[in-house]
Amino acid sequence: MDRNQQLFEQAKKVIPGGVNSPVRAFGSVGGTPCFIRKAKGAYLWDEDGRQYIDYVGSWGPVIVGHAHPEVIDAVREAALDGLSFGAPTEGEIRIAEEIIKLMPSIEQLRLVSSGTEATMSAIRLARGFTGRDNIVKFEGCYHGHSDSLLVKAGSGLLTFGNPSSAGVPADFSRHTIVLPYNDVEALHKLFKEQGNDIAGVIVEPVAGNMNMVPASAEFVQALRSLTEQYGSILIYDEVMTGFRVALGGAQSLQNIQPDLTTIGKVIGGGMPMAAFGGRKDIMQCISPLGGVYQAGTLSGNPIAVAAGLKTLEIIQRSGFYDVLNRRCNDLCQGLNAIAEEAGIPFSSRYIGGMFGFYFTPALPVCFDDMQKTDNQHFKQFFHGMLARGVSFAPSAFEASFMSGAHTAENIADTLGIAAEVFTEMARG
Numbered sequence: 001m002d003r004n005q006q007l008f009e010q011a012k013k014v015i016p017g018g019v020n021s022p023v024r025a026f027g028s029v030g031g032t033p034c035f036i037r038k039a040k041g042a043y044l045w046d047e048d049g050r051q052y053i054d055y056v057g058s059w060g061p062v063i064v065g066h067a068h069p070e071v072i073d074a075v076r077e078a079a080l081d082g083l084s085f086g087a088p089t090e091g092e093i094r095i096a097e098e099i100i101k102l103m104p105s106i107e108q109l110r111l112v113s114s115g116t117e118a119t120m121s122a123i124r125l126a127r128g129f130t131g132r133d134n135i136v137k138f139e140g141c142y143h144g145h146s147d148s149l150l151v152k153a154g155s156g157l158l159t160f161g162n163p164s165s166a167g168v169p170a171d172f173s174r175h176t177i178v179l180p181y182n183d184v185e186a187l188h189k190l191f192k193e194q195g196n197d198i199a200g201v202i203v204e205p206v207a208g209n210m211n212m213v214p215a216s217a218e219f220v221q222a223l224r225s226l227t228e229q230y231g232s233i234l235i236y237d238e239v240m241t242g243f244r245v246a247l248g249g250a251q252s253l254q255n256i257q258p259d260l261t262t263i264g265k266v267i268g269g270g271m272p273m274a275a276f277g278g279r280k281d282i283m284q285c286i287s288p289l290g291g292v293y294q295a296g297t298l299s300g301n302p303i304a305v306a307a308g309l310k311t312l313e314i315i316q317r318s319g320f321y322d323v324l325n326r327r328c329n330d331l332c333q334g335l336n337a338i339a340e341e342a343g344i345p346f347s348s349r350y351i352g353g354m355f356g357f358y359f360t361p362a363l364p365v366c367f368d369d370m371q372k373t374d375n376q377h378f379k380q381f382f383h384g385m386l387a388r389g390v391s392f393a394p395s396a397f398e399a400s401f402m403s404g405a406h407t408a409e410n411i412a413d414t415l416g417i418a419a420e421v422f423t424e425m426a427r428g
């Protein structure tokens with residue numbers, strides 16, 4: 001038994017399933033999760049000393065690469081002044097200003113500690129502002145694990161084939177309407193019938209929790225115009241896509257101005273931090289100004305703010321997103337060519353530093369399409385790559401991430417390894 005296996009056995013005794021977030025358990029691909037000892041740049045090292053090129057990036061935050069020296073210095077410096085104050089700091093103003101500068105639809109924001117908190121608070125705010133109860137979400141989109149959003153959610157739940165969570169009262173989920181993603185007709189029909197009762201619509205503008213599936217232009221335009229027409233709040237959940245697909249997030253690429261936006265992952269630079277923000281008239285409904293309650297002991301934590309500020313500085317340097325795009329393009333094109341050569345049905349795409357690959361010839365546009373992809377092929381690919389030192393997310397339903405630390409050589413190495421794995425897969 002190697003050290004990863006030993007640790008997994010120990011972990012299972014004290015932590016349910018041995019992990020602190022379900023998808024880490026390798027449930028949908030089988031085998032033993034790698035216990036990570038350290039990470040640097042594009043690489044991870046596990047407890048058995050094996051090195052991996054990493055395309056998970058802690059599920060999105062690590063856009064500048066692991067343990068970036070400038071981020072580590074910023075964290076070290078901040079830590080010397082104290083880990084948490086529970087009082088306002090100047091850093092909170094600076095990071096709010098920075099985010100508002102980069103995402104102009106956000107006029108005011110509040111910092112929280114996780115994406116789940118951000119979306120949960122945004123939903124409460126939409127309900128409080130409109131005085132309506134019903135919200136709309138889309139099949140295959142994941143917005144964290146708060147009760148009203150755990151209705152046919154994707155991500156880890158999908159992996160375990162469980163469409164909704166035990167423990168969520170049916171009464172709560174009655175107020176969440178779930179529609180198919182990218183289905184403009186279904187959206188029009190719903191608003192025509194119930195538009196005046198809808199508090200808000202929450203959407204991943206590029207879904208990353210049913211692998212990567214971008215929203216179509218017609219879909220996001222319909223979302224914007226219908227919510228405007230019926231006085232509902234449009235919430236862009238950019239926890240994953242914010243500062244990831246482009247500096248201004250998916251909303252900058254789609255030219256959509258949502259009423260509220262949730263962000264996380266990148267803005268904490270690897271520390272627990274997220275935020276929700278948007279129109280000032282809506283944000284002013286939050287306590288202490290308004291009647292919508294929201295709070296957090298560690299909100300705006302000074303270490304997380306320091307890591308986030310430095311990360312936001314680095315991603316604004318000239319050419320940062322050009323490199324992400326180029327690396328993703330080279331990897332996706334390379335994988336497509338290798339798969340074709342091996343005769344394995346496959347497709348892939350990318351936006352900025354986020355990419356998806358699918359064991360199906362046609363790019364999926366909704367959750368139903370994603371469910372038709374070949375999971376057996378995915379498992380073979382995942383384990384073949386991992387055994388040779390390349391780490392992808394352990395589920396076919398997760399997007400992949402590139403960082404600024406990935407080099408052309410990393411991509412060439414990954415493609416060399418992928419060629420071996422696809423050849424092996426073609427042999428059956």
Ligand SMILES: Cc1ncc(COP(=O)(O)O)c(C=O)c1O
Nearest residue numbers: 114115116142143144237239240
């Ligand atoms: C789009 C989206 N929203 C919300 C969340 C929840 O964020 P967290 O895991 O920080 O609670 C995630 C997490 O992956 C996400 O991808």
